[in-house]
Amino acid sequence: MLMKAETKPAVIEASGLDLVFQTADSPVHALSDINLSVEKGEFVSLIGPSGCGKTTLLRVIADLEKPTGGSISVNGMSPEEARLSRAYGYVFQAAALYPWRTIEKNVALPLEIMGLSNAEQQERVSRNLELVNLAGFERKFPWQLSGGMQQRASIARALAVEPDMLLMDEPFGALDEIVRDHLNEQLLKLWVETRKTVVFVTHSIPEAVFLSTKIVVMSPRPGRIHDVIDCDLGDERPLDIREAPEFLKIAHRVRDGLRAGHSYDD
């Protein structure tokens, strides 16, 4: 691995992170000895089979789950302080739009809570809807939009907060292949434009390789990091790059990592 000349500040720094869920019958070791460092402006994918703790790790970063051991800092603060200072935008597996709010009102929701002026809210809503190609759909209710458009609206909602960091939990998991390709391209473009730090949970190898600068391969029971793969295909990545040899090489290494880490006992 190549050492970068300038050391960028780490936005997320986890060391020896443990999380054990106490359940009725036996404790579940969701995360075990996680060491991870995410630098500013990186696009990091967490990939692994279900039950490997990738979503849990993301939720720990977001302070939606509390670790039971080890330490983690986000923006140099505890995750809770980072959450209270609204350091990140979170995109869930489903769009999680409030059905009684129109698209513009959904995007404005965090801005209302932040107490921004109406003019500021208006400006941010229209700018971010523009960014995800949803201009013209302001007055629609969520059910009037397709699944892909709903997920784009939820990305606009996360961006409207203007966080340094985006935490995305399988945002395109429920969408069909064609829509997913399209949104991947758009997300990449967005990342190139804004250079926000992104932590992206997925179980799709092509998606991870296509989007990321760093791929974290995780394995289940207990949830742990199996491999960290640098993946720099440059800023210009047409969808065709997925047939290029360097792409396939990385994809192969990810697949190997997933296979090695996966226990097929069950």
Place this chain on the structure above:
Amino acid sequence: MTKTRSALVPVMTIISLIMVIWYGCVVLLNAQFEWDQAERIGKETSWSQVIPATMKQERPVLPAPHQVGQEIWKTTVEKKISSKRSLIYHASITISATLLGFLMGTALGILLAVGIVHSRVLDKSMMPWIITSQTIPILAIAPMIIVVLNSVGVTGLFPKAVISTYLSFFPVAVGMVKGLRSPEAMHLDLMKTYNASSAETLWKLRLPASVPFLFTSMKVAIAASLVGAIVGELPTGAVAGLGARLLAGSYYGQTVQIWSALVVAAIVAGLLVTFIGIIGKRVNARMGVKEELA
């Protein structure tokens, strides 16, 4: 147009069925009186004479639908609204107590639900009391409420409304606890990522999410309010209101009067529930609910 017509057919079918059963019961229940009458004066009689007679008695055991209809017509359309014999006058008194009690009950129910959802202590301590309150027969507690409030100088509309409140807060409280807890985990997590206060989560998520639950429970609550208002009119010595008409009717054996008050009460209940339903539809439409789901 087709919608109203398709709704009309089943409704008319049920109404005609009820009419058939009702007339059947009128004959069965009132016939004995006619036979006894004929026997007393030693007159021979037959079913062909008895059957029509059962439908025009002065004080029948069960009045016939057309007798009730005539009485309602006489006491609504043909009486001035200000008249003490006008059913519209009496209904309006009952309705005002119903609406006041319903508003107080809905407010109380919502407040209790908000408290229960936000406080573990209230959740554990209030719910058993709320349920117990509804196991006490309202007929037992209503006179006491009226008497106690009268003794401290509160009379008129308010004591009746209190009984309506007592009956109507319950469905609202239970429905709203469920409604306020209905947002899915993801929607709640979203609020957490925005560092929203619990007041903001209440206003922007829990309350809007509970609106469908609110209207469902308000439909039950307004019908319960009407029952409460009518029951509240009984111990006051039958001054005014549909309850008073019922009581006065039973004092003097005026079964036709009792039944017409009952039918009017049923019509009022139907109208009130429909009214809540219409408001609910309007609100749903404004909240972007798909029409077929509403």
